[in-house]
Amino acid sequence: MRETLFQVERQQMTSLQVQIREMLVSAMLSGQMPAGSPIPSTRTMAKRLKVSRNTVMLAYQALAADGYLQSRERSGFYVSEDVRRGAMERATASSGGGVATNHSTVDWNKRLRLTPASQRNITKPANWHEYPYPFIYGQADAALFPIAAWRDCTRQAMNRKWMDAWTSDLYNEDDPMLVEQIYQRILPRRGIMADKEQILVTLGAQNALYMVASLLIKPTDKVAVEDPGYPDMRNIFAMKTKNIVPVPIDGEGICIDEHLKGCNFVFTTPSHQFPTNITMSADRRRELLAWAEENDALIIEDDYEFETNYNGEPTPALKSRDREGRVIYAGSLSKSLMPGLRMGFVVAPKQLIGELRALRRLMFRHPPGNNQRVVSLFLALGHHDALINRLHKAYQARWKTMGSALEEYFPGWAKWPGFGGTSFWVEGPAALDTNALQTAALEDGIIIEPGQVCWADPQAVKNERTNYFRLGFSSIPEERIRPGLERLHELASRQLRGQGS
Template sequence: MRDTLIHVERAEGVSLQAQIRERLVSAILAGQFRAGAAMPSTRAMAQRLGVSRNTVMLAYQAMADDGWLAARERSGFYVSQTPPETAAAAEPDAGHAARRPDWAARFHVAPTAQRNIVKPADWRKYPYPFLYGQLDSDLFPLAAWRDCMRQSMARKSFDAWTDDRFAEDDPMLVEQIRQRLLPRRGITARPDEVLVTLGAQNALYLIAQLLVGRETPVAIENPGYADARNILGLASDRVTPIPVDAEGLVVDRLPRAPSLAFVTPSHQSPTSVTMSVARRHALLDWAEAHDGLVIEDDYEFEFNYRGQPTPALKSMDRSDRVIYVGSLSKSLMPGLRMGFIVGPAEFVAEARALRRLMLRHPPGNNQRAVALFLALGAHDALIGRLHRSFAGRWEAMHGALDAHLPGWSQGAVFGGTCFWVRGPEGMDAADLAAEARAEGVLIEPGGVLFADPGPDGEARPTNFFRMAFSSIAEARIPEGVERLALAARRIGAL
């Protein structure tokens, strides 16, 4: 509190005492002064503000009379443990309010108006969190990660991440991506064709800023990745949802004009279907015939533990029309925010220059720690452990859904970390999610993953939802699904 800065204006037209009171009440309401904390002495506050001690004393006493402060004999003033419930005292005077800008009119885009995936921040408190994108911390090799962090702090690596690299990435991390990650997807790339990003979303934002204008036709999967839809929707007024079937994106529905298409071919988000080889060739043929570009989001490339490995779409690209987006969030930790782009050198150069304007480069210490984690084989060991664990969880989820919600699940042959579930027509998955939450079960209603309106003008379906198993122990899955079925019965869906 002693470092909190407030100020008063002698020519403001409001008494100094009233100004001190207003500033302090505003600070209390904003949480800058916690309940029970000692206020600066009247002498110290008077010296800080350049006013008389008596002025501060009168302001403190008025705040005590109103219940904002509590006076203690021979001790001073303290923030009240039970301040008044009204915030009227913190409201600015009418003269100031009239001078505030019209913020709504100033915004050129309004991201808060978009439909987004919302997850409870306290999800770990729930016994059955079937939430996508979170990782069971018990599976993470904390000791190995700690060792990599320690090595990154050693003198040998210190300069690699403490220097300002401006727009450059850690060369060790770029080399590990090229040597360890990309070959598994059938991709070869030069160093100037790789850019490290703060996760896949940062990559998508860079791509949208460089390649998408207000009149650029953009095709997205429907249902699909909500954040990709929102990012591309901020850049273009011509975003078209394209339906997805058992073979992935329906290429025949793509625009017959220079366009950009966003796809998740290896493990379609959220339906989990894998795009067939024939459909992949058709998509590449479309791009070449119509001067189109394809963004490939390979968000779960590490988790093909059930089917045969499928090469990335980028590995089949012969005309530099595919920009590949990869992420380590699903295998390392979501909070690390580490991803990468692989694309033509010309594109990567522009993306690097744009990234420099935004954040220069992802934090160097994280880049070096991840590079060491890959180089020392810790990531390979982690993937093996995750495969074994997720294979068991997949079987448990598949069996439980068949037993308690027969005919609802659409499990992937690929593997992955989630199931796409379709309830009966007329069911509202949001109602089911609310009812299940009372049972300690968290699921994700799928409505937010559909475009509005759909490809043929249809309304968004309400009976789909997603259930992931990456953040829940295998032993808890059957009971969690059983409790979900109980909730479904209560709302009349079973």
């Protein structure tokens, strides 16, 4: 048991015996001393606290009488197995109302400068993998991952000759091998020609985007976001400025119209628009870049899912057309490797990368060295390329199965994404309430994601756009897609019939 758990203050008005009882009760109720665990002997505790052994014994006996401790012959005292049952009532009784708790008397509403917990976010069941029909976005299918290859790369990274790569504090540097692999293998696929000094490794694309926003967005700036769009990015911008401008999208991507007037920044997901999966056309890309040049604006490009194109070659990134350094590019390996790895990168002009590197040092110095080296080896040995090919085959099959099943069970509700992605954006009849449908579906083992949160204005969508939802297929086996959608169709039909639609 950690010694820091146990301390008494001789200057307090309460007796040492009461302080010992309060200290132990607090540790038990907080879980620091779990049920069944032994507590220090009276001799040891008395020595640690510099009090008499008799004082400790009286405190232990009182706690045993109240049901907190159990005395075992020739073994000592142990935390009671039912210590949390009726805990607060016993705590008050045992200490005369003076038990120390984890309750804070601070008025945090006055202290907090920001309240990100109040923002609207996409929510997903933590145990999603236990559901038979997880139509959930952004998660991986463990059955497709080459665990043996990853284990081999991990074993190689642990080689003594590479110990410095993952045991040393790199301060604000990256693993040079990983930067080399991003430079040689990842960026050329996106048509991006950049120097190594223009690359920074991050804890996923989200971390890259947060740091970019922290450095660049001022309270007076106007930031254009796609609508519907990525809620997390909209929330990040909202903590930097109140001037968030929702911009509609059409079949070619974000619209270049009067909404952009006066904007300093544009955030876009051109490869597969979040959440509709629309791929920005070449003409729209040229138009957006021309607008940025004419208005001295910057473009923040989140190029997620660029590896999931099934019709033809991947579209070159918007960054690949950038000739003035106006596009800040954020990429991620989360979708192709594993979301939990949190490995991403940002490509930008050297001066900005230098400031991002300095900011990252203040936050967490650098991503874990062992993860960087393992990913480096995974890329260098060709395992990532092989995994991409495997994912393409599996995802393309699921893409086709889901598309045909949607046409059968939900005709006219969804459009096939033009180039791929790992989800379908679905628009049901206006009377459909996808929040209620989500609740009913969960009870039937089906996970869907209501799309209401993707629109920027919470008031405008309060009683509108409840008929949109997203269906992901990256984490559900192909053979479960059709049965799951059939059951979802039954639930949706039942709801619509009940509403007379």
